[in-house]
Amino acid sequence: MLTIGQLARYVGVSTKTVRVYHAKGLLPEPERDSSGYRRYAADAVVELVRIRMLADAGVPLARIRELGSTPEELALAVQQIDTDLTARIKSLRDTQRRLRKLAAGEISILPSNVEDHLAGLPALGFTDRWIAMERDLWIIVYATHPELADTLFQDQAQSLTDPELRNLYLAADHAHALDPDDPFLVELADRIVAASIQRYGTEPPGSDADPAIPDLLQNTLNASSPGWQRLDSLIRGRMADVGFTLRTSPGGRRAE
Incomplete structure (x- = not known):
């Protein structure tokens, strides 16, 4: 006959665990001796080993209690x-493989054509900061506006094939480092507004989308640079004067 401590040590659990099993009806309470101590027979060891193995396998205690007591029921x-x-195990291994691919940079969150576009930006003269910003913003656009994302991306990618529009993107990129009072920002804002009206009229693609996400994106850009914040403010004022519908996409205000 074993005490509760001996039983627990023999099976490799704590006495507290044994008491929990008693409380949940998994392990029958044994008779107590004349001193009031629980005394366990060999069948309690077998039953406790069974409970522990099932619990270690991830079986909830409530389900263990419901398992059949006959060998046939237990086998099923x-x-x-x-x-x-x-x-x-298969699901965990799949998750592990995905995590390893993600850590190695082998998983692309964005479509391959967007990744190709981003990979080509350094050759056009864009800074690493601008490219990283574009990547983050396109991820948000594809996550929040999947029905518009391809249209918006194709519009921007096509605009970069125009040398004049591409130069405006590059100027906006390098405006990040400018002082907010630099007069070049006023000139750049005027050029951006003129190019936007010429390209889109007053209704750019996606202008009917929920404005919450575009505003969030623009605020993120503005927070990273006083120069960009000033440029955005100038563009907003000029666009409002002509009734242009503002929309943000990677690369800033769709005016380039």
Whole structure:
């Protein structure tokens, strides 16, 4: 006959765990001796080993209590548990592979044509800061406006094929480092507004989309640079004067 401490040590659990199993009805309470101590027979060891193995396999205690007591019922239950474990192991391995690919930079969140576009920006003269900003913003656009994202991306990619529009993008990129009072920002804002009206009229693609995300994107850009914040303010004022519908996409206000 074993005490609760001896039983717990023999199976490799704590005495607190044994008491929890008693409280949940998993392990029957044994008779107490004349001194009031619990005394466990060999069958309690077998039952506790069974409970521990099932619990270690991830089977909830409530389900363990419901398992059949006959060998046949237990065998069927264990077979189902084994099937569930196999599925969980596969899912965990798939997750592990994805995490390793993500850590190695082998998983692309963006479509391949967007990744190709970003990869080509250094050759056009764009800074690493601008490219990183574009990547982050396109991720948000594709996540929040999947129905518009391809249209917006194609519009921007096509605009970069125009030398004059590309130069405006590059000027906006390098405006990041300018003092907010630099007169070049006023000139750049005028050029951007003129180019936007010439390209889109007053209704750019995606102008009917929910404005919350574009505003969030623009505020993110503005917070990173006083120069960009000043440029955005100038563009907003001039656009409002002519009734142009403002919209933000990677690369700033769609005016380039």
